[in-house]
Amino acid sequence: MDESADTTPPRARGRRPPQGEAVLRRAARILEAFDDDDRHLSLGQISARAGLPMSTASRLASQLVALGMLDRDPSGTFGVGLRLWELASLAEPTVSLRGAVAPLLDDLVAVTRQHVQLVVRDGDEAVVLDRRDGQEALPVHYHVGGHVPLVPTAAGLVLLAAGGSTLLETLIEQGDYRWPTFESPRPSGAELREQVAQVRRADIAVLRRPTSPVVSVGVPVRDRHGRVVAAIGMIVPADGLPVSRIEPLLRATARAADRALAAGEGARAQPDWSRW
Amino acid sequence: MDESADTTPPRARGRRPPQGEAVLRRAARILEAFDDDDRHLSLGQISARAGLPMSTASRLASQLVALGMLDRDPSGTFGVGLRLWELASLAEPTVSLRGAVAPLLDDLVAVTRQHVQLVVRDGDEAVVLDRRDGQEALPVHYHVGGHVPLVPTAAGLVLLAAGGSTLLETLIEQGDYRWPTFESPRPSGAELREQVAQVRRADIAVLRRPTSPVVSVGVPVRDRHGRVVAAIGMIVPADGLPVSRIEPLLRATARAADRALAAGEGARAQPDWSRW
C-alpha cells in the first residue's frame, strides 16, 4: 500500500476512541465480559467482548490483575479474582440477609430435602443470594450470584408483587420479560396483573405449569419496617410432597426469617478470631 | 516569570497528584475503603480513607455508582453494590468449590451441629468461601468473604502446610503473623515448623489451646491432581464431642469433597431456568 492513496486523512498515532470514554467504564466492560458460560477468557476474547483494542485491553487487564480484581493462570487466561469476591461480600443485602436466613435454609432443606434458595430483586431481575441443594434434588441449577427472571419463577413473582405497580407496568409495557420459549402462551398483561394480585392476596406464590415436572413456591421475607427485602423459594417435584404441606412450612420459615432479620439489624456480633 | 511575589510557583489549577496515579488504582482504593466494620461510608469518609481529594472522590464514586459497583442509599451514604457481588460470584475457586462441597457442609453440620467452614488460601491469609452455623454453635463469627489468619487456626494451618516451605519460611521470617495477643507465647519459628510438619504427616490439623474453650480441626481438600485447593474447618467445644470422633468424620468428608470436586471439574450442569 502506498501512502499517497489513502482515505484516512490525518494519520494520528494514538487516537482515542471517537466518542471518548471513561476508563472506569472500560474496566467495567472488561469485568462484564465474564459470565456464567465463560468464566475464563483469553485476552483476545476480552478485547472482542468488551469492544476494546487489544493494546488497551492488555493494559487494563494487567492493571486489574495487579489490583487483584482479575486472576491470570499460567496459561494466560483471565478469570475473576478473589479480591473482588472479598470486597463484594461486604455488599448489602448479602451480609445481613444471608447471616440471618442461612440457618433457616439449612432447616428447610433438612426437612424437605428439596432445593431452597434466597433471592433479592435487582432491577427487573432477581439475584440468588444463597441456596441449598436437597438430596432428592432435581437437576435445576441457579448458582449463587446468578440471575433469575422475575416472571416465570415463584420467588421472582413474590419480588415482583412487592415491587409496586410501577415495576409491574414497566415490565408489562416493555413486554419482553423472560419466558420459557417452549411454554405455549406467554402470559398477557392482564394475566400477569391477575397473577401478581393473587400473590399479593395470598402472600405466597405457587407456580405450577402443565409442561413442567416441578412446582415452585415462593414467600416474601420482610425487614423490620415490613418491606419485602427478599424471597425464599423452593422447588419441589410435582408428584412429590403436596404443596399443601409445603405451604405452611414456608410461611412459618418466612416469619422466622422476618424475626431473625429484625433481630440482626441492630446488634453486630463482632468477630473474635482469637478464640478459634 | 512570576508577575507578583508569591511563593506558590506556577499556580496550577488542576495539578495532578505528584507521583501520578492510575485511575483504576484510585477506584480500587475507594472500594477498599470499605471493610467489615464499616460497610457504609459517607463521601467524606471515602475521601479520607482513600486519601483522595473530595472532588475526585465524588467524581469517581458517582461513576462507580453508575456502574453498579457501589450503591448509594437515599441518605447519601455509599455501600458496596450488588452488581459487584454478581460479578464476583463468577470468581474461581468459589463456583466449583462451593458447588461441590456445599452439600457436604450441610451433612457435616447436620450430624455434628457445630460450625463448619470452607476456606481457601489467598496469599498469607485465608478467605472464607462458605460456612454453616451449627445449632449448638459457639459465638464465633467469621463471615463469608472475610479473612482468617493462617497460623492460629486449624484450617489455616492446613493451607499453610500445603503452601510449601517458601510460604512458611516467609511467614516465619517476617514474623508478624497474626496471633491472639493474650495468648502467652507466640510460637517460635521452630515450633511453627514442627507444627506444620505434624500437620503434613497427619494430613489433618487439630488445634487446642489451654486458654480456649474450643478445639478447631481442619482437613485439606484436593483437586484431581492432588493439589490442596481448600480446607474444611470445624470448631467444636473442648468439652463436647471428643475430637477422636470428629476426626474420622472430617477425613471422610474431605475425601468425599475430593471426589465431588474431581467429578465437577469436567462436566458443567447447564442452567435450565425454563423448567422452574
Added chain:
DNA sequence: TCCGGGTTTTCCATTCAATGGAATCGAGTA
C-alpha cells in the same frame, strides 16, 4: 422564614495518564 455550618457537587483551566497503530516478542505448528 431566614440564617450558619457542614457536606457534596459543579466548574474549568491545566496537564499528564491513557490511548491505539505499528513494531516486537514468543509459543506453537508445519
Added chain:
DNA sequence: TACTCGATTCCATTGAATGGAAAACCCGGA
C-alpha cells in the same frame, strides 16, 4: 527454519482526568 497468531511493548498524540475554588445543597436552630 520459516510461518502464524496471540500478546506485549513502544511512543507520538491528546482528551479524559484532575483538584482548588465557588456554588449548590441539606439541615437544625433561631
